């Protein structure tokens with residue numbers, strides 16, 4: 001089975017020196033492309049390096065909503081929900097760097113809105129989000145969207161901005177919002193943690209196969225609680241989609257592969 005992991009974080013310190021093995025296990029499991037996403041200046045540079053080191057690794061450059069506004073707020077506003085070091089940076093300078101390096105990436109992301117981690121910063125986040133979306137449009141790149149407790153605002157803004165090539169990563173919005181993404185012709189990515197979360201089973205049930213792609217968000221969201229996730233787990237997602245849709249795994253794998261190829265121009 002051949003597959004594409006549309007969203008992972010190979011730069012994560014949780015892989016601590018073991019990236020060679022992670023990439024090799026993914027390749028053996030059938031990975032043809034792994035898209036590793038940056039979230040701030042340091043990780044954007046790391047994912048670029050990784051894409052140069054491994055032939056099957058491509059990168060996307062992102063501005064995570066929390067990091068993007070960290071320089072504009074005091075540290076006590078950031079809740080304990082955040083799982084990693086938050087980097088403060090100048091958004092305009094980073095957007096310029098992304099533009100200068102655009103030929104090395106396949107997408108802009110992850111970008112988006114997160115009202116859970118730093119409540120009360122909605123307006124600040126929206127300003128950065130719109131800037132990133134406009135850059136993606138100007139550079140003709142798809143976007144990888146993070147939206148948490150902010151799903152409807154993220155959709156509304158992208159509709160206003162006329163975004164066409166969109167992947168809603170680990171989308172946790174309600175049925176009505178899932179359908180709205182589909183109506184907009186956007187893609188929803190299904191993580192391997194679908195085996196443990198009914199929300200993603202619902203998402204797969206109501207979303208046409210033509211609008212689905214596969215991701216892991218590894219090292220996070222492992223299908224097995226307490227373990228470190230990695231790209232080699234994508235076949236678990238494909239199996240689960242096949243079960244829900246009543247199709248063969250080969251058929252699902254083929255459609256997922258072509259969807260991702262088309263979206264990211266691979």
Ligand SMILES: [Zn+2]
Pocket residue numbers: 007008009037110217
């Ligand atoms: Zn992610």
